[in-house]
Amino acid sequence: MATETEDEALQGQQRKFQKELNAGIVSLVLLSIMAGAREPLYGYQIAKQMEHEGIGTAIMKQGTLYPVLRSLCAAGLLDSKVEPSVSGPPRRYYHITEAGQTVLAQWKNAWVTTRDFVDAILRGSTP
Amino acid sequence: MSNSVPRSIQEYLDQLRAELAGADPALIQDALYDAEEYLRGELHAHPDKSEEQILAAIATTYGAPEEVAEAYRNTEAKVQLALRTPRPRKRESLIGRFFSVYADPRAYTSLLFMLLAFVTGIFYFVWAITGTALSIGLMVLIIGLPFCLLFLSSTRLLSLVEGRIVEVLLGVRMPRRPVHPGNGNSRPLMERVKEVFTDPRTWSTLFYMVLKLPLGIVDFVIFVFLGSLSLSLIFMPIEMGFSHDIWFDIGGYDVFNVPWIVTPIFTVLGIVLLAVLMHLARGMGWLHGHLAKALLVKAG
Numbered sequence: 001m002a003t004e005t006e007d008e009a010l011q012g013q014q015r016k017f018q019k020e021l022n023a024g025i026v027s028l029v030l031l032s033i034m035a036g037a038r039e040p041l042y043g044y045q046i047a048k049q050m051e052h053e054g055i056g057t058a059i060m061k062q063g064t065l066y067p068v069l070r071s072l073c074a075a076g077l078l079d080s081k082v083e084p085s086v087s088g089p090p091r092r093y094y095h096i097t098e099a100g101q102t103v104l105a106q107w108k109n110a111w112v113t114t115r116d117f118v119d120a121i122l123r124g125s126t127p
Numbered sequence: 128m129s130n131s132v133p134r135s136i137q138e139y140l141d142q143l144r145a146e147l148a149g150a151d152p153a154l155i156q157d158a159l160y161d162a163e164e165y166l167r168g169e170l171h172a173h174p175d176k177s178e179e180q181i182l183a184a185i186a187t188t189y190g191a192p193e194e195v196a197e198a199y200r201n202t203e204a205k206v207q208l209a210l211r212t213p214r215p216r217k218r219e220s221l222i223g224r225f226f227s228v229y230a231d232p233r234a235y236t237s238l239l240f241m242l243l244a245f246v247t248g249i250f251y252f253v254w255a256i257t258g259t260a261l262s263i264g265l266m267v268l269i270i271g272l273p274f275c276l277l278f279l280s281s282t283r284l285l286s287l288v289e290g291r292i293v294e295v296l297l298g299v300r301m302p303r304r305p306v307h308p309g310n311g312n313s314r315p316l317m318e319r320v321k322e323v324f325t326d327p328r329t330w331s332t333l334f335y336m337v338l339k340l341p342l343g344i345v346d347f348v349i350f351v352f353l354g355s356l357s358l359s360l361i362f363m364p365i366e367m368g369f370s371h372d373i374w375f376d377i378g379g380y381d382v383f384n385v386p387w388i389v390t391p392i393f394t395v396l397g398i399v400l401l402a403v404l405m406h407l408a409r410g411m412g413w414l415h416g417h418l419a420k421a422l423l424v425k426a427g
Contacts, residue, residue, distance in 0.1 A: 023201070043161060044168035051188070061190030064198035066161035070303060071202055088167060089308050 022060055026068050028111060029060070031096065031104045034078060040093035043069065069094060077103055132186070134179050136166045139192060146196035151203070152424045153290075153302040158199045160304035165189055226402055233298060234405040237412030240296040241346040244415065247292070248343025251285065251336035258282070259333065276320065279329055286332050286423040299416030306425055328425050335422040342418075346411055353404040360397030364390040 033049050034041070041049065046069065047062035072078045077100035084090045096104070133139035140159055147155045166189070169181050189195065228234050262275035283305060290301030306328075308319075323329055359366070 044165050047165060047189075048172075061194050061198070062165065062188055063162065063190035063195035064202075066165075067158075067199050067202035070157075088171075089164075089305070091164075 018059065022064070025111070026060060026064065027072060028104075028107045030065060030068055030072060031077060031100055031107065034094060034096040035101060035104055037095070040081070040095040042091040042093050046094065072100070076100075133182050133192070135182065136163065136170070136178060139166060139182060139185065142192040143196060146192045147199065150196075150200060151300050152420065153300045154199060154203055156302040156306060156425060157304045158195070160302075160307045162189070162195065163307040225406075228402050228405045228409065231405075231409070233412070234409050236296040236298075237408040238350070238405065240292070240412055240415065241350045241408050243292070243296070244339065244343040245347035246343075247289070248339040248341075248346075251289075252340035254285070255282065255333055255336035272320070276323060279323055282329075282332050282336060285336070289335075289419060290423060293416055293419045297412045297416040299420055301419065302424055328423075331422040335419065338418070338422075342411075342415065349404070349407055349411070353400060353407070357397040357400035357404060360393045360400065363393040363397070 029050065030046070033046060037049070043066055047065055050060065050062065050065070069078065073080055073094065077097060078094045079097050080092050080094045082090045082092050133142055140163060143159060143162055144155060147158060166181070166185070169188075170176075170178060173181060185191070190198070258278035258281070262271070262278055265271040265274050287302070287305060290303075293299055294301040
């Protein structure tokens with residue numbers, strides 16, 4: 001009994017940590033997917049794109065992407081247009097703006113610096 | 128709250144709605160739209176799988192309702208904080224509080240909304256009345272029903288547009304997405320038509336469009352009357368410099384003639400009156416915003 005609750009507590013800790021990590025990088029991931037896209041994509045396609053990148057879904061739930069997409073749009077990093085679709089209601093297609101490209105380049109730098117720093121610290125702590 | 132694994136899209140949406148209970152109705156509408164778009168997309172992309180099979184895997188792909196609900200709440204809180212116009216500093220004294228309206232960006236945007244409400248009010252009113260009259264008139268013909276449906280869907284589009292105006296100028300959160308039409312193409316046509324007519328939001332949207340005209344007129348009258356009066360009072364010393372004698376003309380009678388030296392009193396009076404107008408604008412803005420939310424957004 002005691003070990004079960006302990007396990008649960010550990011899992012809870014891990015989920016919480018993952019969520020906090022995600023909060024910071026989900027915008028970077030989305031912007032980078034959009035920068036790599038050859039044509040405007042709609043929500044479902046973007047979510048699937050992340051799935052193709054491999055481990056995606058285990059780390060980030062696709063349902064958490066939509067509100068971030070919208071806030072990136074509000075910040076002017078993405079732009080969107082609505083187009084009708086054959087299989088349902090009109091879809092909103094997103095594409096990256098010039099400001100988005102600039103910001104992405106900055107974020108990439110910040111990410112590389114952070115990653116190297118964390119890696120260095122981790123190497124130091126685990127011989 | 129039931130945490131059983133949802134077996135159908137409708138069940139998933141119901142659980143998500145329950146998880147978001149208490150959140151802004153506009154946020155709920157957006158979240159449900161996104162989820163439904165994703166789930167229907169998934170269903171469309173895997174025609175070989177049943178709805179139940181797809182939903183069995185949903186907790187690992189799209190996320191369980193409680194996870195998704197939390198993501199929306201968090202992102203919303205952050206974005207609202209970043210985009211909100213800064214609040215003016217809280218003043219202690221009564222006079223300070225009264226005049227702090229001059230430093231409140233929301234008061235200026237509300238003023239703009241009041242002026243705009245007159246124009247949009249006329250447009251919505253004409254659109255709603257003409258559309259309703261034509262719909263009823265044409266009902267005896269074969270094009271009656273299609274015309275009526277076209278008109279009603281145009282009011283939904285207009286309600287989204289009005290939502291944008293309300294959110295930008297009044298700061299009341301409005302939906303960015305319409306209500307998802309659901310599994311549109313596979314249901315019988317008559318059922319969908321019936322849904323349009325039984326949806327209370329259809330009629331509350333029409334009611335809002337009609338109501339905008341009287342409200343817009345009240346806004347406009349307040350704006351023009353108080354605006355012109357306070358501005359002319361504020362600039363009275365300058366006006367006196369040109370014409371040398373100014374008198375009040377009420378109903379064709381000259382009431383009194385004032386010497387130049389007392390005109391700064393009128394300037395002060397004008398500044399007070401303008402502050403009153405801005406308070407009124409903020410109040411009307413609050414009223415408009417909450418009316419729009421109550422009538423245009425489906426209750427959570």
